[in-house]
Amino acid sequence: MRGDPKPARLTVLYRGPLASCDQHCPYCPLPTRRDPPDALRADRDALARFVGWASSAPVAELSVFVTPWGEALVRRWYREALATLSHLPGVRRVAIQTNLSARVDWVADADPGRLALWCTYHPGEVEAERFLRRTRTLRRHGVRFSVGVVALPGHLDAARWLRSQLPGGVYLWANAAEGRSYTPGEEAAWTALDPLFGYSVRPHRSQGASCRTGEDVVSVAGDGTVRRCHFVAAPIGNLYDGSYCAGLRPRPCPNRMCDCHIGYVHLRTLPLTEVFAGGVLERIPAGWSPSPTEGDTSTGRTVTGTAPVRSWRLPSSSR
Ligand code: SF4
Numbered sequence: 001m002r003g004d005p006k007p008a009r010l011t012v013l014y015r016g017p018l019a020s021c022d023q024h025c026p027y028c029p030l031p032t033r034r035d036p037p038d039a040l041r042a043d044r045d046a047l048a049r050f051v052g053w054a055s056s057a058p059v060a061e062l063s064v065f066v067t068p069w070g071e072a073l074v075r076r077w078y079r080e081a082l083a084t085l086s087h088l089p090g091v092r093r094v095a096i097q098t099n100l101s102a103r104v105d106w107v108a109d110a111d112p113g114r115l116a117l118w119c120t121y122h123p124g125e126v127e128a129e130r131f132l133r134r135t136r137t138l139r140r141h142g143v144r145f146s147v148g149v150v151a152l153p154g155h156l157d158a159a160r161w162l163r164s165q166l167p168g169g170v171y172l173w174a175n176a177a178e179g180r181s182y183t184p185g186e187e188a189a190w191t192a193l194d195p196l197f198g199y200s201v202r203p204h205r206s207q208g209a210s211c212r213t214g215e216d217v218v219s220v221a222g223d224g225t226v227r228r229c230h231f232v233a234a235p236i237g238n239l240y241d242g243s244y245c246a247g248l249r250p251r252p253c254p255n256r257m258c259d260c261h262i263g264y265v266h267l268r269t270l271p272l273t274e275v276f277a278g279g280v281l282e283r284i285p286a287g288w289s290p291s292p293t294e295g296d297t298s299t300g301r302t303v304t305g306t307a308p309v310r311s312w313r314l315p316s317s318s319r
């Protein structure tokens with residue numbers, strides 16, 4: 001809207017109507033379905049509209065995180081949109097959550113300094129060596145990425161194997177499975193792989209807490225509806241008529257708990273924006289970055305099989 005102050009910096013968590021996935025994880029928390037052709041067309045059009053907005057966005061520094069309800073990189077329009085967004089002058093970072101099931105050669109068309117991927121490995125759904133090969137391709141192109149696993153007991157060996165195959169500088173995260181509690185032994189086993197697992201293993205009390213969402217981080221739906229985050233349904237405006245600008249302001253979290261990394265990472269009661277400084281969207285802690293060939297078994301270099309030693313202290317609120 002004319003006259004509303006424009007944000008200097010904005011992070012958009014974009015989620016279009018796409019809701020289909022090429023994998024069938026039994027533990028999938030998302031309401032995935034089969035998208036008929038008209039739904040796919042609507043998704044493609046919504047994304048094109050968003051990229052059009054981003055190319056002339058009244059924001060000095062824009063970051064975009066695509067968080068689809070399904071797998072988006074099997075769709076050409078997402079690959080093209082990410083490459084396009086990565087080259088826009090005002091875009092600082094463009095990241096996406098993916099199961100890495102699709103080929104990744106398209107990253108050659110993107111600006112590797114601004115593109116980043118959050119890659120989830122789903123044992124049993126994708127061939128492990130193929131998944132690993134794709135991470136090597138990302139490294140070859142200099143694209144930042146993290147790799148993660150859902151922390152189910154049946155995934156522990158696969159996660160250990162993956163850790164042993166990835167260079168030490170690649171951060172491997174573990175997400176606590178929804179609704180599951182962990183024994184101290186289980187928590188220790190996952191923490192040995194992901195030193196930050198303690199943040200995921202229990203939901204964070206968030207009601208009344210200060211959270212950056214709604215201020216300089218927002219969730220945007222395919223029709224442009226802007227919400228503070230994916231977990232609070234009340235809209236604060238629309239992206240395409242500019243009405244969201246008037247809605248951007250500090251406000252406490254209305255939800256009792258926040259248990260999803262893409263949400264609680266923005267809580268000011270947690271130190272995670274500092275822990276993940278420079279890699280909040282793609283979930284890469286500050287200081288983790290592999291050299292293009294570091295510890296790559298394909299090059300015959302040594303792999304230690306352990307994550308680099310880090311000394312983050314978990315605040316009591318996250319325990
Ligand atoms: S890859 Fe992700 S979206 Fe697809 S079925 Fe598995 S958990 Fe669900």
Ligand code: SF4
Nearest residue numbers: 206211229253258263
């Ligand atoms: S704490 Fe979580 S649920 Fe609450 S506003 Fe922030 S992201 Fe949303």
